[in-house]
Each structure stands twice: as C-alpha cells, then as structure tokens.
Amino acid sequence: MTTTAATGPLLEVSGVDVVLGRGGRASLVLSGVDLNVWPGEIVGLVGETGSGKTTLARTIVGLARPRAGRVLFNGREISSLRGAARRRERRSGHIQLVFQDPLRSLDPDLTVGDIVGEGLKIRGDLPAGQIGERVGEALTMVGLTTVLRPQRPGQLSGGQRQRVSIARALAAGPRLLLCDEPVSALDASNRNYILRLLAGLRDRLGLPIVIISHDLSSLAGIADRVVVLYRGRIVEDGPVSQVFTTPRHPYTALLMASAPRVSAHGTQPGRELSVHQLRRTTADPEPPTAPGACVFAARCPFAMAACAVQPPLDPVAGPAGSRWSAACVRHDEWPALARERSPVVAARLPARARS
C-alpha cells in the first residue's frame, strides 16, 4: 500500500502539454498533466481510446517531447535533456516501457534470449556472460523457463509473449516500470496471471509500476492509486479504495458503471449508480461549448454554466493524507443529482415493443 512516507515522489510529471502533428494537423494530446509516482506503488492509468494514456507513457520515457511542463525522475529533470545526456539517460534503463502489442514490439526474427538481452548488449557495459545471466534471471522473474530462450515470438502464446516483453524491461534493472495495456489482448486467466506477476514484482523488488489500461475493474485487484485521463486531461487521481467507492468525477463513475460484471447488478443498493444515471439524455440542458469548457462537459449530464471553464485538478476531501483530487466543479453535488435520475433506460429512439 501507499505510505505517506517523507520521501518525495520518484517520478514527477508537472504541467505537461504534448502536441502531436504539425501545422493544421497539430493537436493538443495532453494538456496540463500532473502525475506523481511514489516508490513502491502501483498506479493504474485509465481512460478511453485517444485520451492520451500512451502519449503520457511515451513522454515519460522520452519518446515524445512535451511542449510545456517538466518530467522529473528522482528529482532530476529528464524532459529537457538533449543529445548525449539524453541518450545516456535512456540507456541507463531507469524507466522501462512495456509496449502495448507484444506481437508488434518484439522482433519476429530474434530469439527470446536475444530480445531480452538486446538492450544490455547495446548498453555495452556488461560482458556477454553476465548478459546471459541477467537474461536468465529476467525470464525466471516472469515465470518463464529458460527452455524458451531459443524460441521466436511467433512460437509463443499471447500470454508468454507479454511476459517476454516484461522480461526485456526487467533485464535493464529498471527503477520504474510503465506497462501500456499489458492485458488488453489476453483472456481473463492470462490477464490475471500478468497482473499478479506485476504485483509480485512490486512486492519483491519494491518496483513502482504504472499500468495503463482501459479496464477499470481488473486494476481494482492490484493498483494502489488510480489516475483517470479524459481527452488529454487528468480528471481524477486518488487511492483505489476511495475512488472506486465514491468516485468524485462523473466520468470515473461512468467508467465504473459501464464495466461488465458477472455478479448481479444492484448488490450494493444506494451506492451503485447505473449508466443511465450518468449519461446525458436529450432532456438535459445544453452543456457549455466554449473552447475552454470542461473536457467532459459535452458528455456530462450535470454540466452547467460554471463548467464553461475547465476546472483544475484540485484536492477533494478524503481520509487524511489520501492525496485525492478531481477536476470537477460539482464534485460534491453530482452524486446526489445522479441518484435522483432514473436508473433505467430513458426513452431511446423508437418506443420498444416489449411483450
């Protein structure tokens, strides 16, 4: 669990704007993003397609350059490094990114052993024998036998490929691990295996991990903190136990209500909101559409005039030291308003012929 230790955050992302594309096609993908990661914690970064999750990860490892703001690692600014200093930082392997699609991010012509050891070889400060040892250790850490070393990615199952990607990251001896959608392509059993593996790495190595996912419910099992991204802005950031009990941003609540579940609905009466209580209907007043309006206003049933200005990510009241914040001017009011709304479907297009 996160402790409110006196130590500062290992990673500090502050006020980061990222623009992708040029000229007429330029778009602001991240806007004023603040994100801290403390030692030993697992942070779940959630949001829908196009919300900027992957861009944020790429910015942290230095694959995308922020237009504004800074990225600090262990107190040192890494986003402004250029040339040799930047290469040195990248090769140090302090921050490792596990890419989204192992089939596309693993070279199909290399063996598992070569893939895991390639980064170390390029770094060039270890003799071949030691590289081999480190590769073996990394494979063991992800629960793969070294028998797989001569195999190629095409011969492995989806879950095994994902573990090879993680082993490659671990071989570099990282101090922070970022995983981009590590489980989205896997079935439920393999998903749980990978998530448990990551939790185990945190427990045994004290390794802080950021897990990017569009699936909130699987993060509930292992994350300490959850950060919700919507259209390039962080809309909520807090401890999972708080955020998943009483979300303070309507988008977080909508994500939770949308998650499919095997348990019957309504098992927690009074607390659980239905998607229909959180979706805009044509009956809701027009949301503000000014350029600087809240990013979620267009989808928010609770939007009002005050939402014409994007609210900052401000601390909300929670248990002492819980570091919980949300970017919603109505974060105290909307849950009560949501409960007043009908939990069943508001009349959709044509009337339904129910028998």
Place this chain on the structure above:
Amino acid sequence: MPGNPPPDSTLPPGEVLVIEDLDVTVHHGAATALRGISLTVRPGEIVGLVGESGSGKTLTCRAALGVLPPGVAVTQGTITFDGQNVTDLPSRRWQRLHGSRIGAVFQDPAAYLNPNLTVGSQLAEVLRVKRGLRRGQARDKAIELLTAVGLHQARRVVHQIPAELSGGMLQRVMIAIAISCDPDLLIADEATTALDVTIQAEIIELIKDLRDQRGLAVLFVSHDLAVIRELCDRVVVFYAGQVVESGPVQEIIERPRHPYTQALLRVASAGDFQRRDLEVIAGQPPRVGARISGCRFAGRCPAAVDACRAASVPLTRLGPEHEARCVRVDDPALSAASAVLAAGPELASR
C-alpha cells in the same frame, strides 16, 4: 459419438439456427478442431459462446456463416438455417443469405469497410444490391439505420470515411450494415472486445434493443463471461473444440456444473471494484486437434479421476436446457475439488 443431439429431424418451429453434431477439420483434414458441436438459436434469443482462444468459437461462427477458410471442412453433422439445410450450400446460394437473412459483425470493424468510401455509400450499396432500393431511397434508409443504431449525427456521418470515425462509431456502422436488410440472425464475433468499456456498454444495449424491437436472434462470441452475463439469454461454453456446458446464463453463472466453467467464472471480472486475489487457470489447453482419450479438460482439472480419462464423456442433461460434459457432474464434492483449480501457480518461483 459423444453428445446426444435431439433425434428429431423435423425442426420444431421457431429455431433460426440449429447446429447438430458438427465436426470440422482443419489443415486439410489433418486435425479435428470441432467435435460434435450442437447448439440452437431461437428468434429473439441471444446465445453466447464463451471459451479461451483456440477453443472453436470463431470456427463455429464461420461454419454457421458458410465462410470456412481453405483447408477447413465440415466432415460431419448439419447446419440448419430457418429450416433449410445449409451445410453444403454452394457459395452462390450463401450470398443470398449473407446480408439479407444473416448479418455478421466482427472484432475489427475497420478491416471490413473500404477506407476510401464514405460509410453512407457503403451502407447504401448494401441496400441497393440486397434490397433493390433506388439511390435516393437507399440514402434515406441509410440515415434512418444509422440513427437507429444510435449515431446522433447520422446526416453528417454518411458523408464521412471510416478514418474519421471512432471505433465505437465504426462498430455501429457495421451493425447498421448487418441489420440493414432485417436479418433473422446476427452473428457477432468478439464485436465489443476492442471497444472502450463505455462504448461496449452502449453496443450491448443496442444489441438488446434490436432483439426487443425486431425479434433478432443473435449468436454472440466473447471470451469474457462478464460480457456474456450482461447480454445473453443462454450460454454455450467451449473447451478445446467441444461444448462442455450449456444452459441459461443465470443458471450457469449461479450454478456452474463443469469444472472449466467454474474456473472461467472465478477468473472473470467480478465488477465489484473490490481488492481481491486474482485467480488464474493453471496449465494450457491442448493443441488444436490433439487426440485425447476421455475428457479433454482432465489434464488441467484438479477434480479429475481415472474415469475421466477412460472414455469420452457425453453431455449429461441437468435441466430442461442445462447440459454439462463431466463424469463427476452429479458428485457433490466436485465444486469443492475444482476450487483448488484456481488457487494459482507459484509466480516466478520456477
């Protein structure tokens, strides 16, 4: 043969799709990928197929659509669509069913749309070819359909090309195309898997609405039991090319009788957002076409006994619609024994 398909050859009225004792071989007959699959879909019913990748869900869909890839063949059993035996239908006759009587939606909508044509023209083309509408009528009908699948700005969307639409919007366009000719059956293969959860929830509602409004029958494939639970009336559980359990969704979720179904349930998203141990199903499924005497799940099943491996296991009828393929299906100790299954391997210890 394993399984006891209903012996009646005269079809009871009101079954849209009946698959009986179907065997499908792959690699030009070298391996049997589906063994004795039987399932039915009635009008207005949503039937879910669930199982791990490689368990035969998609192959079953492709057989039901008459689009088996080269080297893959039906070697036994029948597929009946609306009373007509379509097992060996020539492809020209299949084309009359595709689009007009049977619609299909797949995981990756972008792959099935022409990236250079507007979605309106692609939808209108189907209406002109399959329903003989004139250009203007087809255009109006296209806008009507796009509105019906929940695209609010249908008049704008018809002029857009696929790259200008999000994944959820494209999936709605695919569903609009699939239902454009009022089909009797919709086959949806992992149709929501690649979508964001908020969009997935909307597509699930859309499919339910279409069922309610049009009496559409749906065969819905997913590897996620939680999605099946949200959408389907009945579920068919696949394991290694066989049906291991089938029945009404609620009954299967509340009282799963096959150890594999029980394991799938334990690893599925509970959706309660509580911290809990994440369980895994130990071991790997057998390779496609592997010859195994007895139960195909026995190798991974902690409840397995000698009888499991002795002979092939038939489906046991447990209720009017509930069947399971397990030797110990009536053994009260089974559930307790199979609970060990998901206790999980020691991570990273070897």
